[in-house]
Amino acid sequence: MSSLSATTAHPHVLAVDLGTSGCKTALVSLDGRVRAWAFRPVATQLLPGAGAEQRPEDWWQAFLDSAAELLASGLVPASRIVAVCCSTQGEGTVAIDREGRALMPAMTWMDMRGSEGIRARSRGWLNVAGYDAFKLQRWLRLTGGAPNLSGKDPSAHMLHIRDEHPEVYARTHKFLNVLDYMNLRLSGRCVATVDSILTSWVTDNRRLGQIRYDAGLIAASGIAADKFPELVRCTELLGALRPEVADALGLPRSTRVVAGAIDNTAAAIGAGTLADGDAHLYIGSSSWIGAHVSAKRTDIRAGIAAVPCALPDKYLMVAMQTSAGSNLSFLKEKVLYHRDELLREAVTDNVYELLDRIAERTPAGSDGLLYLPWLMGERCPVDDRSLRAGLFNLTLAHSRETMIRAFLEGVALNTRWMKEPVERFLQRPLQELTLLGGGANSAVWCQIFADVLDAQIRQLEAPVQANAVGAATIAFVALGLQDFETAARQTRYRRRFEPKPAHRALYDQKFGAFIELFRHLRPVYRRLNGGTQA
Template identity: 25%
Template sequence: MEYMIGVDLGTTSTKAVMFDDQNQVVASANKGYSLYRDLPDMAEEDLDEIFTALIDALSEVVRTAKLNDEDRVAAVSFSSAMHSLIAFDKNWQPLTRVITWADTRAVKYTEELKASGVGHEIYQKTGTPIHPMAPLSKLLWLKAEKPEIFNQTAHYLGIKEYIFHRLFGANKMDISIASGTGLFNIFNLNWDEQALAVTGITKEQLPQPVETYEYETKLRTEYAKVIGIPDDTPFVYGAGDGPLSNLGVDAVKPGVAAITIGTSGAIRVVADEPVIDPKGRTFTYALDKDHWVVGGPVNNGGDVFRWARDNMFDAEKSTAALLGIDSYDLLTKIASEVPAGSNGLIFHPYLGGERAPIWDANARGSFFGLNHQHTRAHMLRAVLEGITFNVYMVSLALEEVVGGLKSIQATGGFARSPLWRQMFADIFEQPVTVPEAFESGALAAVIVAQKALGKIDDLYEISNFIGKSNTYQPDPENFEAYRELAPIFIRLSRQLQSEYENIANYQRKHSN
């Protein structure tokens, strides 16, 4: 039997999932690593920790599957977090750790680029909003504040490209990851001259752009032995985690949106060509050259729920551990006892700045409307509603660009919460469908590998493997509360924006 492994390179962990020839899960392994926040606005990862996690995850799934001599791993394919940047010298020695999408130290240079008007010109060609998340901004920061690194750098890669370089000696980047750098022209599928000129780097410092279906087959022997696979096993480059998430939940038809809430979150739809928002609110990233994912990412998703748990519900967290139940299940039960709208309590979830819809790295979170009747339970439900309202704001911008939404496919950690799924259905007033396949990113990577190797003709084959789905219908009883609160949430976010920079600068000034 032939097996394939889908690898999901995430922000805080790497997961490897082995599928059989019917795309059923055979084995999986998940290996975590740290996200370093040693300084204000920093969010970095260690290269060796990530590489070790990858090798450990791959070797564990191969070992767990207990393949026979006649069985083989036909391919390994990748989904990867986007927007990371690593600098290397001429000898390929790293000069930085992995600077992740969550790192916002480039905020000053991002705002200057936006104010100049050049940023919007670059956005119109690259499809990546001007924001500190993007390598474009990170390069401006490196040039200004780390010139000793900037001047030594001979090569720039992202985390997946580093993995492939270490495994194969390659220097390539798939067009999906490239389309999220802010440096890649999505219309001519090459590095953009204006973006390069602004950052002060050259094409020679960047990898060769390749199709999603490109693969390598000369795995270094020492790694092949440790993993337990032949050194000629194809490793397919795959794509970014956002575009693959749409594929993984079969949200590739017009009007079908994929909503993902993990640590962060996003809402995305697929178009057959790049679509640029005149107001610069949405991204356009490649799945492949014929499928373009248009949407908006939010910084604040499940990590805000975790913040609420750790800072307001420590006792309940301990109780859940003693009872052997999931602490988030206990918390959603508490939140479910509060009526829709949290009795007029609104939460803006901008604990980590924000990307879509406001694209303001200085944004900060807040509760609004607190009065004597509100309890921790109200605050908890308001947190979940605030995350949802924020994604709803993104959807309004998305509808302006690509047209109305017909239905929602849900994936990520929130998709396991019946309360949260119903909340999305009620606020969006759209059916929310949760596919049975929770390993959607890894499955999508495997589907890409099957197309790369000629085993299937097109990506739509994935619809045969999604499995059963649960659909949550909007509850009209909750419409009135959410219809009244959503405009307040939106207006308030705009009014507060004039003070976000001031409070953010105060926090940076007084940070320990």
């Protein structure tokens, strides 16, 4: 009897959710339950010129440490773990040499240092929304999208490395996304999935079963064709776990590695939102609204596209915003508990629970205080790297309490700004959204989203574990142990939040002020931050 057939009675997947803040590793059973999980943080280094880097070795060590903690618990025998599968942050760029070693720190999805290079490469004599009309038409026709002009995706990162680090570029064997790097370390194979390669903007995505590189797009990218990895589906079996990794973790050497997906693809699976137009809202460091659709299309002005994903017969519409939960991290680490001479109390483990408690007792509307959550520019519904965060209408009557609630409301108002073009894209109102990610653990934030968006919010039973569940589902499907529809029927909810009619007029007024502030302040941001429309 093979090792796989011997474990199908109680199979589990070691699912990896590598986000911006760190690595969550989980043991997930076939019924979609997370038996246990462990977390290790990963540091981000912010650099001049809007740089944001992480060390690939830190990702790997965070995985090894969190996985070792889980496996040492003995909750699931190693013989029952049939696969390892990752969900990771997307739009990161790692340059590796022929031995698979990272040649420099990874440029993350927040890194905008390549904006000038990608803008120069995208412009022409007849420009539309910052793009040459003919180049834009080709990108949209073939890929379904176009390079992010703010420089936050691999198309810009690779150009930055080519132009600013020519010695690294010369030694680069392949450019990998975060997922691809983890799969290389796990399996030894150098590949990219159909979703991880997307934001390199070099693939023909018109036929879901035949996604391939396009020679013209690669030539237009400015990057040598041999520096792009082999393409595979999200459900591809990459082979067995590398022997040295299996031995280090105490797993059978026959344990499979499944290609997996980037975070927005895995989240859409973990949320159980498979039907056309059934939308989810992810609140992590960044945020997005996602929904599966049957056809490839793009709204270039709003930055919304339907792109390849894990499902074999659908595209995934994604509308992404840059800063969501990172606003709360900023509030916690740079304001409330900043380590300087004023700090007089230790940081407690339940800071976010305390913030929720304070926000819940603070009246809706934050006593007129308005927060703009653009810590690192914005992507949807405008692509502008110059936007910045701020508190508006602050008075002596306000307090820390009103600031805390204003932060939560500001992220929700920003989401409402994104919701309107999403509804136009889907050609249907978003009356219901499944909320997931770390931010979805907050009941008061769920209610704020329901009120501001005027939509029912479905809170997942374990919202912070949705990406891990999505990765595990992809692995079970790859192994033939489950199908996506069965997994979706297993989705469990903790609670549903209905919008409160009493708050409708209040949040309509605040949203109007939010948009008015954007329009008036945008020229100021551009002057202060040296930016033009990304």
